Amino acid sequence: MGNVEFEKIKRPENIKLPYMLDFYPLEDEKNTQVSQFFTNLKKGRLTTTKCKECNKSLWPPRIVCPHCLSDKLEWIDLGTEGELYAFTETRLGAPLGFVEDAPFCIGMIRIGGLLISARVDGAKYDDLQIGEKVGLKIVELEDGRVFYRFRKIG
Amino acid sequence: MFDNVDNVSPKDVEALLVGAAQPERFAFQVHVAPMVAEHLGITPRKVIATTELMCASGQAAIRYAWTCVASGLADVAAAVGVEKMYMPNMAEAQTNMTCVLDREWDGVNAMSAPPFFAMTAQRHMHEFGTTKEQMALVSVKNHHYSTMNPLAQFQKEVTMERALQSPMVSPPLNLFDCSGITDGAAGVLLVPAEDAKKYTDTPMHIIGSGQANIGNAINNLASITEWVPLKMAYKEALRTAKISADEIDIAELHDCFTISELMEYEALDFCKKGHGGKFIENGEPYIGGKIAVNPRGGLLGCGHPLGATAILQTIDVLQQFRGEVPEGRHVKGAEKAITHNLSGAANVHSLMVYARR
Numbered sequence: 001m002g003n004v005e006f007e008k009i010k011r012p013e014n015i016k017l018p019y020m021l022d023f024y025p026l027e028d029e030k031n032t033q034v035s036q037f038f039t040n041l042k043k044g045r046l047t048t049t050k051c052k053e054c055n056k057s058l059w060p061p062r063i064v065c066p067h068c069l070s071d072k073l074e075w076i077d078l079g080t081e082g083e084l085y086a087f088t089e090t091r092l093g094a095p096l097g098f099v100e101d102a103p104f105c106i107g108m109i110r111i112g113g114l115l116i117s118a119r120v121d122g123a124k125y126d127d128l129q130i131g132e133k134v135g136l137k138i139v140e141l142e143d144g145r146v147f148y149r150f151r152k153i154g
Numbered sequence: 155m156f157d158n159v160d161n162v163s164p165k166d167v168e169a170l171l172v173g174a175a176q177p178e179r180f181a182f183q184v185h186v187a188p189m190v191a192e193h194l195g196i197t198p199r200k201v202i203a204t205t206e207l208m209c210a211s212g213q214a215a216i217r218y219a220w221t222c223v224a225s226g227l228a229d230v231a232a233a234v235g236v237e238k239m240y241m242p243n244m245a246e247a248q249t250n251m252t253c254v255l256d257r258e259w260d261g262v263n264a265m266s267a268p269p270f271f272a273m274t275a276q277r278h279m280h281e282f283g284t285t286k287e288q289m290a291l292v293s294v295k296n297h298h299y300s301t302m303n304p305l306a307q308f309q310k311e312v313t314m315e316r317a318l319q320s321p322m323v324s325p326p327l328n329l330f331d332c333s334g335i336t337d338g339a340a341g342v343l344l345v346p347a348e349d350a351k352k353y354t355d356t357p358m359h360i361i362g363s364g365q366a367n368i369g370n371a372i373n374n375l376a377s378i379t380e381w382v383p384l385k386m387a388y389k390e391a392l393r394t395a396k397i398s399a400d401e402i403d404i405a406e407l408h409d410c411f412t413i414s415e416l417m418e419y420e421a422l423d424f425c426k427k428g429h430g431g432k433f434i435e436n437g438e439p440y441i442g443g444k445i446a447v448n449p450r451g452g453l454l455g456c457g458h459p460l461g462a463t464a465i466l467q468t469i470d471v472l473q474q475f476r477g478e479v480p481e482g483r484h485v486k487g488a489e490k491a492i493t494h495n496l497s498g499a500a501n502v503h504s505l506m507v508y509a510r511r
Binding site for chain 1: 243244245246248249251252253256257258259260261262263264265266268269272273274276277280321322323324325326327329371372373374378
């Protein structure tokens with residue numbers, strides 16, 4: 001075995017979370033045509049697009065109406081208070097980037113006639129009830145991107 | 155796949171469809187169909203592709219292999235399903251399951267499979283009075299049958315008490331309400347019906363199918379507590395098979411979670427809407443009951459290697475028809491069976507109908 005070389009090599013211990021493992025969307029105009037959603041969110045407004053032709057509110061926000069294929073859409077406010085349709089709590093099996101947060105609550109929230117999934121902060125599973133009111137909360141990432149959550153207000 | 159099949163070798167396979175849900179995530183490998191071909195010594199000359207439909211990827215492979223044969227494009231087609239899911243870091247595996255729904259609007263909320271089906275279960279309990287015990291009965295039944303399946307990942311009985319006391323994953327779902335993270339692979343050969351006897355005395359026939367999808371993001375599903383696309387797919391499956399519902403002897407249903415199987419009893423009209431829990435309390439989905447559901451052991455008992463699951467269901471139906479399964483889980487005299495897979499937020503449902511003759 002005299003001609004075989006052995007060498008120990010290293011890989012980087014820490015790598016910045018790459019885009020393909022980052023659940024949060026890219027929000028700027030360069031990356032999405034619904035960047036207005038995030039601009040509005042930064043101002044405390046949860047908004048979506050509504051079709052001017054067929055009058056349907058769309059979620060997620062779209063650039064073309066899937067009901068009538070019109071591209072004449074307008075931004076509308078959904079309000080800041082919703083109703084808890086369903087909820088659970090991630091205790092085991094949290095994905096990368098969320099492991100440190102567990103346990104945490106996730107819900108489906110009725111707001112503005114839509115059904116939106118979101119994290120629900122400020123409560124444990126046993127504190128929540130179907131039908132209770134939850135308020136809008138906005139979280140900001142270190143890089144300035146924002147996202148919506150809801151919080152227990154009752 | 156070629157064992158016990160006469161007059162066929164890997165070189166005869168003209169079309170190869172490989173069901174794999176997320177090889178790029180779980181094994182850091184894409185273009186898996188040629189890898190499978192290489193492993194099996196297959197050199198396809200007509201069609202080769204990987205098929206992805208998340209948890210129904212294996213059934214997608216069967217459907218496309220079937221269309222290759224039915225259209226006359228290929229005389230011998232292979233549908234293979236593969237998935238390597240076990241990873242040293244469980245959180246990484248869960249991450250892969252969290253980009254199945256709309257990643258930017260649902261996945262971003264850590265909405266992987268357990269939270270989605272937990273909320274489905276919560277609503278079902280809220281609206282119809284379904285209980286934790288009724289859900290656990292599905293786990294008890296399917297683990298009972300998987301004790302008699304040498305291919306199953308879990309081969310021990312699970313008692314009601316053990317199921318209810320298992321760790322809480324995402325309330326109201328405990329560990330035994332959830333199917334496993336599983337490695338697996340399986341394959342079947344498809345040929346024109348008129349050629350079948352050339353290869354085996356005991357073939358199985360595809361006699362119908364149905365598949366339907368409504369929406370993708372949570373907001374755009376038809377309903378959380380009623381799987382409308384499954385009702386549509388079932389109607390189409392029965393229509394194309396030209397059979398009535400009471401002719402089905404075996405139902406291999408997609409029990410990714412216990413609540414799924416209860417809701418499937420309802421969507422398939424085995425019982426009234428909201429009565430899924432009562433249906434299993436009365437022993438109806440056991441062999442000898444109204445209809446044998448998951449005598450293979452289901453996803454709960456056998457594990458759920460995404461791309462391979464549908465192929466494994468199909469092989470088990472074939473073995474049921476041939477009487478090659480152990481006595482305790484044999485549905486004697488079975489003539490017709492359905493296999494079912496759901497995928498995503500239960501927004502896609504896929505059904506195949508098989509007959510012994």
